[in-house]
Amino acid sequence: MATSASKKTAQGASKTQTEAPLHSAASQDIWLAGLGAMAQAQAQAREQGSKAFESLVEKGLAFQRQSQASAQEKINEAAAHFNQLTQGLGAGLVPPIGAKVDRLEHLFEDRVARALKSLGLPTAQEVAELQERVAALESALEAALKTAPSQSGPAKTARKTPARSKKSAT
16 A cells, blocks of 8 residues: 555655646746737837827826816805805794893803803892983983072071191190
8 A cells, every 4th residue: 555655655755756847837938928919018118209199198197187177066066055055044934043042142141141150240230220220310400409509598508617726835
């Protein structure tokens, strides 16, 4: 049995030895074919270089025009959508921005008023009421002063005694 196994390994080794040069030759042929194709492409590029370059420029311009047209179309769609939204604002579909600002302003004023009240500061309305009361009291006082001299004439005409100076007291 040992002889049959050794015969098989010997036959396998001889096959790989004969295939290796063939495989190496095939790889080298493929490599050389690739180099030849590259050399031929370079030669054609030299001959037709300007034509190929001009063709690429034309294709680039066509692509640029196409992409610009597509971008312009997207811009027009966005502008149309924006116009619809602004018309919706006017029609009342979307709440107006001014209403949101007013609501925010009232919220801010309420919070400030609560903070001032917690500090014990009077509100603007309370200050206005106090100013009205002071004005009413001033007008009542003026009216009372105008009527008072006629009723108490001698009291007002009483003479004051001159203050003595320190020199006369000594």
